[in-house]
Amino acid sequence: MTAVSFTPKGPFSLAASIRFLEGFTPASYDQAPDTVLRLAFPTDDGQAVIGCALRQKGVADGSAAVHAEYSLYVDGTVTQPADGTPAAKAARAQIARVLSLDIDATGFPALADADPVIASLQAEFPGLRPVLFYSPYEAAAWTIIGNRIRRTQAARIKACIAQQYGEVVEVEGQRLHAFPAPDRLRRISDVPGLTDVKIERLRTLADAALDGRLDAAQLRAQPAEFALTDLKELPGIGPFSAELILIRGAGHPDVFPAHEPGVHQAMAAAYGLDSQAAASTTRLAAIADAWRPYRSWIALLLRAHAHERRANQV
Template sequence: MTETVAFAVRGPFDLAASIRFLEGFTPAGRPDAGRHRGVLPLAFPAAPSWRPVGVRLRQEGGAVHAEIEAHPDDVAPAAEHARRILSLDVDGTGFAAIDDPHVVRLRERFPGLRPVLFHSPYEAACWSVIGHRIRMAQAAGIKQRMAERLGDVVGGMASFPGPERLLTVTDVPGLPPVKIERLHGIARAALDGDLDAGRLRAMEIAQALVELQRIPGIGLFSAELILIRGAGHPDVFPASERRLHDEMAHEYGLHDPSPARLAAIAEAWRPYRSWVALLLRARREIETAEIARGRRITR
């Protein structure tokens, strides 16, 4: 069935900014995002059924409308996923009140941009395994081919395979057996509910990171990625994101600052530390094109 759901927007938000981010940020793997005249199409397996759903998003004034193609039981979960993917499940009114002048400049450069997430913590975890120690563009290609080969087509787009389907996979071109084994572990964690976004966001940040690192193949770097860009936690300062730390040092004019010093600076960004970090990373990629040029993911 197809149903349209409207999301209220609390605080600044621009869907066009989200689309531009998806076009230019390699891990998203969506160079086609801007070809749909202001509409953002998505296809993904939606928890808890993990059946594939299709969502077409458009913005009209103070609301975002989601046209959802899904099994009747999956319409509400698909809407919840879509709101989270665009960070619309967070009240953003306080973001404009952060008066750190560095953050003010970032907001002016990227008006209306909020974090655009992976479709789920499950897909974020799969990305972290696929992309470990290979170039991001290569990893994005492998993930897309997995969707095309193993997933379902919904609304003209290929959905990444759900965890039950992923457990049946024994060979993926470009991935060694150890990565397939780790993907199976992620699939089992997803089916057990260990990668539920609401569960992860309800935990204390430190506890959520510990829980995620119990999944084989998930270290601190990946755990932070899953919590921030999978579950959509709005207020995490990444302790292991070297590129972010380098960009902060550049922005604040610091020479070789410690992670503790950077974390102390980020206290002024509460409760939107994840959001500010995203703007810093987006600007760094625009100015350096380091991901587009093919540097590898490091941990």
């Protein structure tokens, strides 16, 4: 396997990432109870699948290096890209993006100095950064699969698609099914639980990905409002889905989710807002302005806090 290391800029805990994935329904994360994070996913260009194992030791200061070993799989054949090659650089960049290690977070702890809500969230989830979908393409596929059905049902369907059409790779003794690359997704026919409309939209999405319309770097490089407008031109992608793709697929660190009621409710509870303020997206966005340039990250912590509260009430 090819070995690479990442030195986080600012706090980062791989253990926190693993705990997050264990409760993140779309990931269907069910692996050995150890300190290794095992991932399998198509490369951004769709030409291969990455099988990756990540470790981190000595996180007392929250910035210990993260070590990754990965291989590339092409139709079952394993390759090891040489350091410095385009394939190796692209794989390294994608692995870093998935864990938000491509973001300089040295200024993130300072947000707590002026906001006790943020201080409490950072204390509750030390070192947690957004764990992303493997690509904007996969995030978009999730929004189409999950439209108007329960998240648990959508997760089963997504896992079924991976098992039926995706590449199988072995990572640290475990067999993982990667979500199919666009050229495979465009060939899907019958998937239990998916309507004909959703299947057609997934095929259209695959074509859009192959045409470069879901490139993470391009989505992040342009103003967020422009990226969201472009994404909403895709069939089946509305305002909520577009935000999810940009924030959790492309990994944009500084977007306030204006169309995510769950985050709004969590904000209202955390900041003690009355019902009128809680219903005002303008008011909530004004509060979130103080979170710049990490608005997406604070929204994630609020979402994680709300999830923990619900779990503890069961």
